[in-house]
Each structure stands twice: as structure tokens, then as C-alpha cells.
Amino acid sequence: MLNGDGLRVVLWVAGCNHCCRNCQNPITWDPDGGLPFDDAAKQEIFAQLDKNYISGITFSGGDPLHPANRLGVRELILEIKEKYPNKTIWLYTGDSWENILYYPVMKYIDVVVDGEFKDELKDAKLLWKGSANQRVIDVQKTLVQPDPLIPVLHCADYADAYKISEKPSNICGCCD
Numbered sequence: 001m002l003n004g005d006g007l008r009v010v011l012w013v014a015g016c017n018h019c020c021r022n023c024q025n026p027i028t029w030d031p032d033g034g035l036p037f038d039d040a041a042k043q044e045i046f047a048q049l050d051k052n053y054i055s056g057i058t059f060s061g062g063d064p065l066h067p068a069n070r071l072g073v074r075e076l077i078l079e080i081k082e083k084y085p086n087k088t089i090w091l092y093t094g095d096s097w098e099n100i101l102y103y104p105v106m107k108y109i110d111v112v113v114d115g116e117f118k119d120e121l122k123d124a125k126l127l128w129k130g131s132a133n134q135r136v137i138d139v140q141k142t143l144v145q146p147d148p149l150i151p152v153l154h155c156a157d158y159a160d161a162y163k164i165s166e167k168p169s170n171i172c173g174c175c176d
Helices: 039-049 070-083 104-106 139-144
Strands: 008-013 056-061 088-092 113-115 135-138
Touching: 039 056, 039 070, 056 070, 056 113, 070 104, 088 139, 104 139, 135 139
Parallel strands: 008 056, 056 088, 088 113
Antiparallel strands: 113 135
């Protein structure tokens, strides 16, 4: 639940060039690290996504947009979007929205959390991100607006996002 809206499947990938100071997952930096992603792993993800109470999948790492990951991640995202059109897809990247918005895979992603983790901007109260410089971007709303370089935040009132809501199902006050 810390990796996006609702209860989610999370796929951690290996490979990251950002190497942020005090990263929570430095073991994922090596693109040759981790376990091979095989058909059994894919079937395990699909078995979890089959469950009604699972909201979607989150790609994290490392960096799913690391050059070693882009093709495999894109193929998996396309397959998930086809099989589970009502499940949301979140993706964490150390890159900035301005650098990735034209990647073909973006049209299949619902939310991107962008930006490198900055230890000096770390705040444990932030929802879905580790440091204040990162943005939680509603990709689909951003892509259809006149200037997609200006990201639409997933929660417009993000400053109040971690306050307790009167409605238990409403995690941030704007995301029903």
C-alpha cells in the first residue's frame, strides 16, 4: 500500500544508473543482479492480479526505465494492460517526467513517480514518494492536456494528502 493506491503487486527490477545517496534499495543498482524474470514469475504476478481486491501493479527497483529494463518492462506492461484493463499500473523512476513523457510505454501507465531520491529532502510523511522533489504524476491526464510537459499531479491537493480523511476509502482526499 506504500507503492501506490490500494493493495498492489510490486515488481522490483534490477538496474539503476541514478545511484541516489541513501537509496533504500542499492542492491537493485546492478542490472545483472536479482533473480531472472521467467514464465513462472510472470504467472505468479498474473495469479495475484487475478484477485479482485488487488488494485494493480507497481514497477519499482532499481529503475524500470533503465536501458537494460525498458524492453522487458514495456512488453510486460502491454500484456498486463491487455489482460487486466481495469488494473492500474504505477511506475517509479529516478528520471524526470520531462525526459520520459514521450516513451511509447507511457500511454499504458496510469501513474509515474519521477525524480531521483534526494536524502536531504527525505520526508517519511510523504505519500508514495521518498523525497519532496519527486512528483506523483497522473500520466493519462497529463498526456491529454495541451502541454504534457506540465504534469498533472495524481493528487492535486498533495500537500494535504497525508492528513486523515473523513472517508476511510479515500486515501488522500482527492482520489476516490
